[in-house]
Amino acid sequence: MELNTINKTGTWSEAADRLNNNFSKTSTEVEKVKQNGIRNKGLFSTLESLEEAVPSPVVGDWAVVGDTIPGPIYECKTKGKWSPTGTTGGGGSVDLSSYLTAEEIDDVTSIL
Secondary structure: OOOOOOOOOOOHHHHHHHHHHHHHHHHHHHHHHHHHHOOEEEEEOOHHHHHHHOOOOOOOOEEEEOOOOOEEEEEEEEOOEEEEEEEEEOOOOOOOOOOOOHHHHHOHHHHO
16 A cells, blocks of 8 residues: 655645545555454355455455354355355354343342
8 A cells, every 4th residue: 555645845735635545545454454354254145245245255254144143154265265164153152141031030139
């Protein structure tokens, strides 16, 4: 990424244009870094919609394709290509053991 030089001479308008252009370029690069740091690309209804949203996946990227979670997992094993893994997933799990049960919530005296 090459940024514009901000000249010491010239008008404020010219400097502001160069600064704004630099901010735009920087913002674009930051978004690329964010996307590369997130391997899970999300849930997509079809493979075509995944390929349209993430046309150039990198090795390690993955997504769930289908209407529900858990669903079929696709992964990038070869740069630029989505492949089915033959597994399902994407839901994760949450440990609820330390939360109140419905019965405890109904019995307010147990939480006072």
